[in-house]
Amino acid sequence: MDADSLQQAIREHLAWWGFRHFSSDRDYFAWQRRQLSSEELRQLAFHAEQKREGDHRDEIAFYDLTAHPRIYPVLYSQRYEYYEEIGWRTAAHLSQAKDILDFGCGIGVLTTFYARLFPEKNFVGVDRSSASVVVAQEKADKLGLHNLRFECVDVETQPLSGTYDVVVATHALVQAEHDLGLPSQSWRTFEREYSPAQQLSFERRTGLAIRLDGLCRVVNPSGRMIVSEKTRQLARRVPFQRALVNRELRLAERPTLIRYRTVEEAVEDGPFYVLYRGGEATLNWDEEPEQDQGQRFDPDADARSAGDVNVPLYENHWPSAQTAWEHLKDREVIRETTRQAPDGRQVHAERGISRSQHYLYCANTFDQRQLVIVEESRSAMLDEYYREILRGLP
Ligand SMILES: C[S@@+](CC[C@H](N)C(=O)[O-])C[C@H]1O[C@@H](n2cnc3c(N)ncnc32)[C@H](O)[C@@H]1O
Known part of the structure; x- marks a missing residue:
């Protein structure tokens, strides 16, 4: 059938x-x-x-x-x-x-x-x-x-x-x-x-x-x-x-x-x-995160397309946010915190600048990732998010 x-x-x-x-x-x-x-x-x-x-x-x-x-x-x-x-x-x-x-x-x-x-x-x-x-x-x-x-x-x-x-x-x-x-x-x-x-x-x-x-x-x-x-x-x-x-x-x-x-x-x-x-294995087991829809951040293209002041230049809540964060140009960390909870959970929050654009990156050991990038004029918003994240940490 x-x-x-x-x-x-x-x-x-x-x-x-x-x-x-x-x-x-x-x-x-x-x-x-x-x-x-x-x-x-x-x-x-x-x-x-x-x-x-x-x-x-x-x-x-x-x-x-x-x-x-x-x-x-x-x-x-x-x-x-x-x-x-x-x-x-x-x-x-x-x-x-x-x-x-x-x-x-x-x-x-x-x-x-x-x-x-x-x-x-x-x-x-x-x-x-x-x-x-x-x-x-x-x-x-x-x-x-x-x-x-x-x-x-x-x-x-x-x-x-x-x-x-x-x-x-x-x-x-x-x-x-x-x-x-x-x-x-x-x-x-x-x-x-x-x-x-x-x-x-x-x-x-x-x-x-x-x-x-x-x-x-x-x-x-x-x-x-x-x-x-x-x-x-x-x-x-x-x-x-x-x-x-x-x-x-x-x-x-x-x-x-x-x-x-x-x-x-x-x-x-x-x-x-x-x-x-038993027998021979013909297919490998995959331990990678799923492919997602996240793109890398392109500072020129994403800045040019910025119009609405309420919308960040870039936002990625998928595992690919990690690669996007790793590829940020001239990344400069302003402040960062890493906390370890007794259940093995580790959380990292980071506020930084990449070529005059401001970012907030958050990652934990249960595969959650988040990268948000805004223009300098809106960086206070990221500071507020950062403080919120710290308040929620163990
Ligand atoms: C979520 S239901 C799923 C039922 C069915 N397989 C389905 O897909 O609709 C899980 C079932 O597994 C049974 N189960 C769980 N542990 C079991 C065990 N140790 N021995 C026998 N049955 C078990 C539960 O009683 C329950 O009926």
């Missing part, structure tokens, strides 16, 4: 599940208020907060609640575009496999999609939320799927059984969404030295190590793994990729970055990885 047909198929499948696609947040929230009582909304907000703050029991309680038949169509309609993006991409990689595991399958939205598309293949969905597994099995039965079963297993405490040609894990390996990841060596660079202790710490605190090890044990030696997590930011992407490398997982194709909208958010997600084990 080509990409268009797979996309059409996933949309039909989501409609069967009762999910709706909203292009306006206002419409979604109006619908949500009609569907759910204020007590249900309060419960959801409470458990979402507990999940953020608490341990695995809070997480299971959250997923058990969201599996309630009144709640899941409303809540998961927020993730409509996520299902579309992940669903068709994963399905496109299943044609060669016979036995497929969907780890952390939740209520089985995507697992049932794959099983419907490929009736000749065998699917197993695994999740530790028992309420989710019950819903998943009921839906599979309603669809008359005999090539799919679900198991309630927590891989943190129980081993997975069987072996699989493809193991799929999407949004199920790195549960700690708030974890910033691994800081770069200093604010001057995006590079991360390999430190076994830091790597282990990331893998342990996000639960990645135990999940990934469990999955590696059940994938066939010639099998594939399809994984996609919220690891687009370099500080999370690097330790995530290193965890894959450490388990001898290799790239079967270039990872794909994914963009979609959820309610209240335009999400930049992924990458979407297709992996195999």
Whole structure:
């Protein structure tokens, strides 16, 4: 099946599940208020907060609640575009496999999609939320799927059984969404030295190590793994990729970055990885920041185009701001501050002059960069920004 047909198929499948696609947040929230009582909304907000703050029991309680038949169509309609993006991409990689595991399958939205598309293949969905597994099995039965079963297993405490040609894990390996990841060596660079202790710490605190090890044990030696997590930011992407490398997982194709909208958010997600084990690596892992739209500062052209006094001569909030800052001509620092926080975060703020134009540069070890350049007459504004940044520093 080509990409268009797979996309059409996933949309039909989501409609069967009762999910709706909203292009306006206002419409979604109006619908949500009609569907759910204020007590249900309060419960959801409470458990979402507990999940953020608490341990695995809070997480299971959250997923058990969201599996309630009144709640899941409303809540998961927020993730409509996520299902579309992940669903068709994963399905496109299943044609060669016979036995497929969907780890952390939740209520089985995507697992049932794959099983419907490929009736000749065998699917197993695994999740530790028992309420989710019950819903998943009921839906599979309603669809008359005999090539799919679900198991309630927590891989943190129980081993997975069987072996699989493809193991799929999407949004199920790195549960700690708030974890910033691994800081770069200093604010001057995006590079991360390999430190076994830091790597282990990331893998342990996000639960990645135990999940990934469990999955590696059940994938066939010639099998594939399809994984996609919220690891687009370099500080999370690097330790995530290193965890894959450490388990001898290799790239079967270039990872794909994914963009979609959820309610209240335009999400930049992924990458979407297709992996195999052992053998020779043919593709290299990329630990560079993403290419962005930032240009270098051109003092002549940018000064000439200056018109509006409220607009800086140049502004860049992307990683490329670093190269632009490095290439500033005759850079003269007026004042600078570098602070180190206990969590490894290092922040640098710098006020300076480059050939009579004034700049403010800000960089930290979690890959944020910002360069603003103004004419001399507006330099007081940069001094104010600089003081503001200092006030916010640890
Ligand atoms: C964000 S949901 C993603 C569900 C599904 N993969 C999707 O893409 O829609 C994460 C799921 O992973 C499950 N999960 C997390 N840790 C697990 C573990 N240690 N063992 C089994 N399931 C786990 C959770 O219960 C939850 O249902």
